[in-house]
Amino acid sequence: MTPSRTTSGGTPGPAGQPAWELLLPAVGAPARRRGRALQEALREAVRSGRLAAGTRLPSTRELAADLGVSRGLVTEAYEQLTAEGYLRGERGAGTWVGGAVRAPGGGGSGTGGTAGADGRGAGGPVAGPPGPDLRVDFRPGVPDLSLFPRSAWAAAQHSVLARLPHRALGYPDPRGLPELRGALAGMLVRRRGVVADPERLVVCSGVAQASTLLGFVLRARGLRTVGVEDPGSPEHGRLFASTGMETVWLPLDGEGLRPGPLAASGVRAVVVTPSHQFPSGIGWSAERRTALLDWARTVDGYVLEDDYDGDFRYDRAPVGALQGLDPERVVYAGSVSKSLAPGLRLGWALVPEALLDEVVERKRTMDLGNPVLDQAVLAEFVTRGGYDRQLRRCQRAYRERRDALLAALAEHLPGTGVSGIAAGLHVIARVPARFGPPERFLARAAEAGVALRSLEEYGTARPADGDVRLVIGYAHLSPSAVAEGIGLLAGAVGGPVGS
Amino acid sequence: MTPSRTTSGGTPGPAGQPAWELLLPAVGAPARRRGRALQEALREAVRSGRLAAGTRLPSTRELAADLGVSRGLVTEAYEQLTAEGYLRGERGAGTWVGGAVRAPGGGGSGTGGTAGADGRGAGGPVAGPPGPDLRVDFRPGVPDLSLFPRSAWAAAQHSVLARLPHRALGYPDPRGLPELRGALAGMLVRRRGVVADPERLVVCSGVAQASTLLGFVLRARGLRTVGVEDPGSPEHGRLFASTGMETVWLPLDGEGLRPGPLAASGVRAVVVTPSHQFPSGIGWSAERRTALLDWARTVDGYVLEDDYDGDFRYDRAPVGALQGLDPERVVYAGSVSKSLAPGLRLGWALVPEALLDEVVERKRTMDLGNPVLDQAVLAEFVTRGGYDRQLRRCQRAYRERRDALLAALAEHLPGTGVSGIAAGLHVIARVPARFGPPERFLARAAEAGVALRSLEEYGTARPADGDVRLVIGYAHLSPSAVAEGIGLLAGAVGGPVGS
Numbered sequence: 001m002t003p004s005r006t007t008s009g010g011t012p013g014p015a016g017q018p019a020w021e022l023l024l025p026a027v028g029a030p031a032r033r034r035g036r037a038l039q040e041a042l043r044e045a046v047r048s049g050r051l052a053a054g055t056r057l058p059s060t061r062e063l064a065a066d067l068g069v070s071r072g073l074v075t076e077a078y079e080q081l082t083a084e085g086y087l088r089g090e091r092g093a094g095t096w097v098g099g100a101v102r103a104p105g106g107g108g109s110g111t112g113g114t115a116g117a118d119g120r121g122a123g124g125p126v127a128g129p130p131g132p133d134l135r136v137d138f139r140p141g142v143p144d145l146s147l148f149p150r151s152a153w154a155a156a157q158h159s160v161l162a163r164l165p166h167r168a169l170g171y172p173d174p175r176g177l178p179e180l181r182g183a184l185a186g187m188l189v190r191r192r193g194v195v196a197d198p199e200r201l202v203v204c205s206g207v208a209q210a211s212t213l214l215g216f217v218l219r220a221r222g223l224r225t226v227g228v229e230d231p232g233s234p235e236h237g238r239l240f241a242s243t244g245m246e247t248v249w250l251p252l253d254g255e256g257l258r259p260g261p262l263a264a265s266g267v268r269a270v271v272v273t274p275s276h277q278f279p280s281g282i283g284w285s286a287e288r289r290t291a292l293l294d295w296a297r298t299v300d301g302y303v304l305e306d307d308y309d310g311d312f313r314y315d316r317a318p319v320g321a322l323q324g325l326d327p328e329r330v331v332y333a334g335s336v337s338k339s340l341a342p343g344l345r346l347g348w349a350l351v352p353e354a355l356l357d358e359v360v361e362r363k364r365t366m367d368l369g370n371p372v373l374d375q376a377v378l379a380e381f382v383t384r385g386g387y388d389r390q391l392r393r394c395q396r397a398y399r400e401r402r403d404a405l406l407a408a409l410a411e412h413l414p415g416t417g418v419s420g421i422a423a424g425l426h427v428i429a430r431v432p433a434r435f436g437p438p439e440r441f442l443a444r445a446a447e448a449g450v451a452l453r454s455l456e457e458y459g460t461a462r463p464a465d466g467d468v469r470l471v472i473g474y475a476h477l478s479p480s481a482v483a484e485g486i487g488l489l490a491g492a493v494g495g496p497v498g499s
Numbered sequence: 500m501t502p503s504r505t506t507s508g509g510t511p512g513p514a515g516q517p518a519w520e521l522l523l524p525a526v527g528a529p530a531r532r533r534g535r536a537l538q539e540a541l542r543e544a545v546r547s548g549r550l551a552a553g554t555r556l557p558s559t560r561e562l563a564a565d566l567g568v569s570r571g572l573v574t575e576a577y578e579q580l581t582a583e584g585y586l587r588g589e590r591g592a593g594t595w596v597g598g599a600v601r602a603p604g605g606g607g608s609g610t611g612g613t614a615g616a617d618g619r620g621a622g623g624p625v626a627g628p629p630g631p632d633l634r635v636d637f638r639p640g641v642p643d644l645s646l647f648p649r650s651a652w653a654a655a656q657h658s659v660l661a662r663l664p665h666r667a668l669g670y671p672d673p674r675g676l677p678e679l680r681g682a683l684a685g686m687l688v689r690r691r692g693v694v695a696d697p698e699r700l701v702v703c704s705g706v707a708q709a710s711t712l713l714g715f716v717l718r719a720r721g722l723r724t725v726g727v728e729d730p731g732s733p734e735h736g737r738l739f740a741s742t743g744m745e746t747v748w749l750p751l752d753g754e755g756l757r758p759g760p761l762a763a764s765g766v767r768a769v770v771v772t773p774s775h776q777f778p779s780g781i782g783w784s785a786e787r788r789t790a791l792l793d794w795a796r797t798v799d800g801y802v803l804e805d806d807y808d809g810d811f812r813y814d815r816a817p818v819g820a821l822q823g824l825d826p827e828r829v830v831y832a833g834s835v836s837k838s839l840a841p842g843l844r845l846g847w848a849l850v851p852e853a854l855l856d857e858v859v860e861r862k863r864t865m866d867l868g869n870p871v872l873d874q875a876v877l878a879e880f881v882t883r884g885g886y887d888r889q890l891r892r893c894q895r896a897y898r899e900r901r902d903a904l905l906a907a908l909a910e911h912l913p914g915t916g917v918s919g920i921a922a923g924l925h926v927i928a929r930v931p932a933r934f935g936p937p938e939r940f941l942a943r944a945a946e947a948g949v950a951l952r953s954l955e956e957y958g959t960a961r962p963a964d965g966d967v968r969l970v971i972g973y974a975h976l977s978p979s980a981v982a983e984g985i986g987l988l989a990g991a992v993g994g995p996v997g998s
Contacts, residue, residue, distance in 0.1 A: 141670075142669050142670070145665040145666060145668040145669055146665045148665070148668050150660050150661075153660065154656070154657055154660045154661075157653070157656045157657075157660075158653055158656075158657070161649050161652065161653045161656075162649075162653075166644040166645045166647070167644060168842065169644040169647050169840035169841070169842040169843075170641050170644055170840070170841050170842055171640075171641070171836075171841040171842070172841075172842055172844070204866075205866035205867065205870075206866070206867060208864070208866065208867050209865060209866045209867075212864055212865055212866075238864070239864055242860075242861070242864035242865075337670075341668035341669070342668070342669050342670040342671075342867075343667065343668040343669055343670070343671055343870065343871035343872065344668075344870055344871075344872065345671070345866060345867065345868065345869065345870040345871075346870070361741075362741070365707070365711055365737070365738055365741035366708060366711055366865055366866070367703075367704035367705070367707065367708045367711075367844060367865070367866065368704065368705060368707050368708075368841075368844065369844065370844065371704075371842065371843055371844040371845070371870060371873055372842035372843075372844075373842065373843065373873070374870055374872070374873065
C-alpha cells in the first residue's frame with residue numbers, strides 16, 4: 001500500500017519516505033475536523049511547492065489506507081481542491097497537482113505596467129425608488145438587516161472603549177488596525193482558503209472602495225480598460241469609470257469567462273465573481289479558474305476577485321477563493337456588508353506585493369484610513385468567535401429562505417427553472433414563456449407591488465426565447481414573505497394563484 | 500435718537516420705520532446671550548441682503564439707544580462682524596456693510612469650469628518616526644487623546660444601537676445620515692457662523708477626504724493647479740496631487756494671502772486656513788478675507804476653507820468662518836479630529852450648489868458613504884449637548900497648556916517671541932539667534948529627545964536672520980510636560996536651565 005512516488009516535481013522526503021507524509025499531521029486533528037485539516041494540508045502542500053505541478057496523486061484508496069483515514073475523506077478533499085483549481089483529475093485516469101498555483105512573492109514579474117481590477121459588492125445596492133405601492137421587494141443586494149447582532153456588537157463596542165489605549169484614537173495606520181488585519185487574515189485563510197499575510201491586507205470601507213483604490217492604481221500605471229463579466233454588476237464598471245477606466249464587457253458561459261474573448265479583448269485587468277457569479281449564480285469551473293490565472297500571467301495582468309457572498313454556500317463547503325491559487329495576480333476583496341450590515345462600511349482587500357504600496361497610498365489620500373473604533377470592534381468580534389456565529393446564523397436563515405423561494409416558485413409558477421449553485425442571497429429564475437412576454441410580466445409585477453430585476457438589466461445579452469429571466473433576492477425576506485410575494489406575482493402574471 | 504436711515508442699498512421697512520428694527524428680536528434674547536443674538540441678527544441681515552453692501556450703519560451710541568441695549572454690546576457686534584468681513588469701518592468715519600457677502604444660491608455664475616479647493620486637517624498627522632529616545636514630542640497635529648469622552652461616547656453608542664431602525668443599517672446615503680447632517684448644520688451655524696443648509700452638507704471622513712473629493716471634482720472640470728498658503732501644510736498639496744492637480748505656493752504676509760501673487764498665479768482654486776492660519780498662527784484680516792472672495796468671483800474660482808481648529812480661540816469669540824460670506828464660492832471643511840479624536844475619521848464639508856452633485860457622486864464611488872453607526876452616535880452627541888461640553892472641556896485644557904508654554908518659554912528661553920492669535924493647538928515661537936543657529940538648535944533638541952518642527956518645513960521661505968522659528972504643538976501635553984519639555988530644550992541649546 002505504498003503510495004505512488006512518481007513525484008515528478010515535488011520535493012520527496014528522505015529516501016524511502018513517502019512524500020504524502022506531509023499530510024499526516026492533518027490526521028492528528030479531532031475527527032470532526034479531520035476532513036478540513038486534510039484539505040488545508042493538501043492545499044498548503046501544493047501552494048508551497050512541496051507538491052509541484054504535474055505531481056500525480058495516489059488514488060483515494062491508497063492515500064486513505066496510507067494515512068489511516070476513511071476513503072470518503074480523501075475523495076472529498078480531492079474534489080474540493082479540484083473545484084478550487086489546485087488539483088485536476090479525470091475520471092479513471094487519476095489526479096494531478098494543477099499548474100495554476102503560484103506561491104506568494106514567487107510569481108509576479110514585478111515589471112509594473114499593469115492592473116489590479118476592481119469591483120464593489122457585486123450584490124451591492126441597486127438604485128431605484130421602491131415606489132409607494134411596493135408590497136414585496138425581490139431586488140437583490142441587501143441582507144436581512146434584522147439579523148445584525150446588536151447586543152453582541154454593543155458588548156464589543158463597550159469592551160473596546162474600555163480597553164483601547166489612548167494612542168489608538170489618533171490618526172490611524174491607513175492599512176488598518178494591526179489587530180484587525182491579523183484577525184481577518186486568520187479568518188479568511190480558514191473560511192475562504194486565501195493566502196492572507198496581514199501585511200498584505202488593507203482594511204477598507206468595502207469592495208466598492210477596494211475597486212476604486214485599485215482602479216486609480218491601475219490607471220496611474222497606464223491601464224485604460226477593465227474587463228467585467230457579462231452578465232455582471234453594472235456597478236463594477238461605474239466604479240472603474242470614476243477612476244478613468246473604460247469597461248469592456250466579457251462574455252460568460254456556464255463555466256466562467258470565455259477564454260477566447262478575454263484574450264482578444266486587450267484588457268489587462270478584470271473583475272470577476274468566481275465563487276458565485278453575480279448575477280448568473282454559477283460557480284466557475286476549475287478549468288476556467290486556471291485559464292484566467294494563465295491569462296493574467298501571460299498579459300502581466302491583474303484580477304479583482306469580488307467575493308461578495310462567498311460565505312454563503314448551502315449544499316457543500318464553499319469553494320476556496322481564486323486568490324489562493326495566485327496571490328500575486330489576484331486582488332481579493334470582501335466585506336461585512338452581507339454578513340453583518342452594509343452600513344458598517346467595513347471590508348478588506350488582499351493585495352499583491354507589486355501593488356501594495358500604491359494601494360495603501362491611495363487609501364491614505366482618500367480617507368487616511370478606516371475609523372479605528374469600528375475596526376477594533378470587528379477585530380474583537382472575529383477573534384472571540386462572534387463573526388463565525390453570525391455567519392452560521394445567517395447561513396441557516398438564508399438557506400431556509402432559498403428553500404421557501406424554490407418551493408413557492410414550484411407551486412405558483414410551475415415550470416420555472418432555477419439555475420446556479422445553492423449559494424448566496426439571490427437566485428436566477430427562468431419563468432416559462434407562457435407567463436410572459438418579459439415586458440408584460442415585469443409591468444404586471446410592478447402593478448401588483450412586486451419589485452423585481454430581470455437578468456437583462458445586468459449585461460448586454462437579450463433572451464432569444466420568450467422566457468422571463470429574473471434575478472430574485474430573497475435573503476432580506478422572511479420565508480412567509482417570500483411565499484407571499486411569489487403568490488402575489490403569480491396572481492398578477494396569470495399563474496395558478498396560491499394559498 | 501433715530502438711527503441713520505441712509506440705507507443706500509438695504510431694504511428699508513415701511514415708511515418711517517427704521518431698518519434697524521430687524522435687529523430688535525435679538526434684544527428679546529436672554530441677557531446672557533443678547534450679544535450673540537445681536538451679532539447673529541446683524542450677520543443674517545447682511546447675508547440676506549436686507550442690509551445691502553454700502554449701507555452705512557448707525558453709530559454704536561445711536562444703535563444702542565435705539566435698541567435699548569448697552570453700547571458695549573453693539574461695539575462688540577460691530578467689531579466681530581468687521582473681523583469676519585461682513586462690515587467694514589474706519590476709526591472716526593463710521594461703519595458700513597461690506598461688499599464681500601453673497602447670499603447662498605445667489606452669487607454663483609453657475610457656468611462650470613472651476614474649482615473647489617481642498618485640504619486635509621492642516622494641523623493633521625505629521626509623519627516621521629519619533630525615535631527611540633523621544634522624551635517630549637512638540638510636533639503639532641494631534642489633540643490630547645486622553646480627553647476623548649469615552650463614557651459619554653459609549654452611552655451614545657448604546658443608545659444608538661437600541662433605537663436605530665433596521666433599515667438604517669443598509670447601504671447609507673452617500674451624503675450622510677440625515678439626522679447627523681441636520682445636527683451638524685445647526686452646530687456649525689451656531690459655532691462657526693457658516694451658512695449651513697443640511698442639503699449642502701456632506702458627511703465625510705475628514706478634511707483630507709473633503710480635499711480629495713473636491714480635487715477630483717475640480718480636476719474633472721479641467722483645473723490643473725491649486726494654490727496653497729506659503730507657509731502652509733504640505734499635506735494640502737499632497738492630497739491635491741493625488742487627484743492630478745499641481746500645487747502653487749502663494750505667499751502670505753501678516754494679514755493673509757497677498758492679493759497680487761494670488762491674481763498673478765493663474766490658479767482658480769485655493770486652500771486656506773483663514774481663522775487660524777496653519778502654521779503661522781495669524782488670523783486673516785477682514786480685508787484679505789474680502790479680497791479673496793472678490794478674487795474667487797472674478798476668476799470663477801473656488802476656495803477650500805480648512806477650518807482645522809476653528810473651535811479653539813482663547814481670548815475672544817472665534818471669528819466666523821469665511822464660508823458665511825459666500826457659500827457659493829467657499830467649500831467649508833472641518834472634522835472631529837481635534838475636538839474628539841482623529842481615529843473617528845468623521846468630518847463634514849459644506850459644498851456650493853454648483854459642485855454638490857459631483858462631490859456626492861465622488862463620495863459614493865470612493866466609499867458609498869460613511870459608516871452609519873458612527874454617524875448616528877455623533878448626531879446624538881451633538882444634539883444632546885455632548886459636543887459643546889467636549890469643546891468647552893478641550894478649550895479649558897488647551898488654553899491652560901498654551902499659558903504653560905508661554906510661561907516656560909519666557910522662563911527658559913528668554914527673548915523668545917510668540918506670534919499669532921491666541922487660538923488653536925500650536926504656536927509659532929521665534930527663539931533669539933543667540934540660541935541658534937537653527938540647524939544646531941534642532942540637532943541639539945533631537946539629541947535631548949525633544950521632537951520639534953521648524954517653520955521652514957512648512958513652506959518655501961528661509962529665514963533672513965538667524966532666529967530659530969518653531970511650530971510648537973502643545974495640546975497633547977500636560978502643562979507640566981510642556982514646562983519640562985521646554986526646560987529640557989533650553990538645557991540642550993544653552994538657555995538658562997530651569998527648575
